[in-house]
Amino acid sequence: MHPQMYLHPTYRRGKQGVRYAYWRLCDSYRDFVGVICRRDLNNVGRLDDFTQEDINAVAKIVTEKSKGTPDSMFAVELYTEKVLTLANDLYSQLIAKRLIDLPGNSVPIISHPFSIF
Numbered sequence: 001m002h003p004q005m006y007l008h009p010t011y012r013r014g015k016q017g018v019r020y021a022y023w024r025l026c027d028s029y030r031d032f033v034g035v036i037c038r039r040d041l042n043n044v045g046r047l048d049d050f051t052q053e054d055i056n057a058v059a060k061i062v063t064e065k066s067k068g069t070p071d072s073m074f075a076v077e078l079y080t081e082k083v084l085t086l087a088n089d090l091y092s093q094l095i096a097k098r099l100i101d102l103p104g105n106s107v108p109i110i111s112h113p114f115s116i117f
Contacts, residue, residue, distance in 0.1 A: 004028065005063045007044060007055050023047050023055070025062065025090055041099050042090060054083050061087035066100045 006028075009021040023044040031037050047055060057079050065087070079087075094100045 005041070005066070006059045007047075008038070008040075020046060020048070025059070025094075042093055042097070044086075044090065047086075050082070050086075054080065057083050058087045058090065062091050062094070065091045066094070 004027065006026055007023045008026045009023055011019055012022055013019050023046070024040045025042040025044055026038050026040050028036055028038050050058075061079065061084070
């Protein structure tokens with residue numbers, strides 16, 4: 001499984017009524033009927049000091065790492081240290097929680113809830 005991951009915001013209001021975004025790392029898949037579903041992989045939290053470009057870069061890096069792409073293939077030097085740190089932390093957490101397949105494994109670690117295999 002090589003999902004296309006993305007960061008999805010959920011908007012909440014704080015005690016002072018200020019609206020903020022709470023981010024989750026997600027992937028999408030089709031169930032056995034063909035309906036597109038979203039699976040939340042990890043709660044990321046608030047990313048107030050990240051731009052939308054940074055947020056997209058984090059999702060791209062985690063997706064490429066899950067596909068087994070070497071760091072040299074997606075121009076790591078173009079990203080800031082905070083983007084690379086967050087992407088590496090999320091990737092490590094996904095592996096620790098066994099939510100993604102490690103590159104090179106032939107047996108999937110998890111299956112989707114309605115998988116027939």
